[in-house]
Amino acid sequence: MNFFRRIKTLYILHRYPIRHDVWFSVTERLDILHRLTSVEKAHLRELTTIFLHEKRFIGVGVDLTSEMRVYIGVQACLPILHLGIRLLSGWTDIVVYPDAFYVNHNQVDECGVAHQNERLLSGEAWSKGPIVLSWADIERDINDCHRGHNVVIHEIAHKLDMLDGSSNGIPPLYYHMLIPEWTTALSEAYAELQLNVQHHQRTCMNPYAANSPAEFFAVLSEYFFTAPEVVLTNFPLVYRQLEQYYRQTPLTLVSDCSGRRSMLV
Ligand SMILES: [Zn+2]
Known part of the structure; x- marks a missing residue:
């Protein structure tokens, strides 16, 4: 980080801090944060402070509290x-x-005929635009310990995927990562999931992931952070790619719903 950016960051952290009681009540209730070290939690708090300062929250029919x-x-x-x-x-x-919430999407089929579909969504990410979220779904993720589901992470994964201008399940990778390794690991897993869905067989993860490579990456990201053992067990090569991409090892130490911590790998 350059000097001027660092000064700006320090100013934001000092001027717009997250209240201690709010931070601790929120992080205590979020299972997915329990594996983090105290250093990581402190860094996460800094990132969150900057995020809250830089983003504009718009509640439509909902009063957004600082805790939300x-x-x-x-x-x-x-x-x-x-x-x-x-x-x-x-x-x-x-x-x-x-x-x-309902959204209308225009779709053109293979014959060139336009169709308008109304769909009920819990979240949506626009390229270079907003992310749209359902608070009821966020609350469910907080309260129900519904492993494999996290609407905020899902939409953020879409945003990361869109950074190179296209939403295709391949976010911009770091220099040490190889695109063929990423595409091979994810495309084989994606094909396996699609086959299971087509044959109405039980799937290891939310079958919504079989809709497109972009949805596959977004759903994989949800599992990676909330139920990493599902990704490692079913798609080990994908798990390693996600580890390299996110630079995190969520399976090192995880907590179950009761807060009990256990080593998995
Ligand atoms: Zn999605």
């Missing part, structure tokens, strides 16, 4: 904990609805 903003911010910053806040720049707005 921290819940969203801290889950948004977990994936970029070791990547840097600049990966979440280039867009500002976070729109929050009280519950799942």
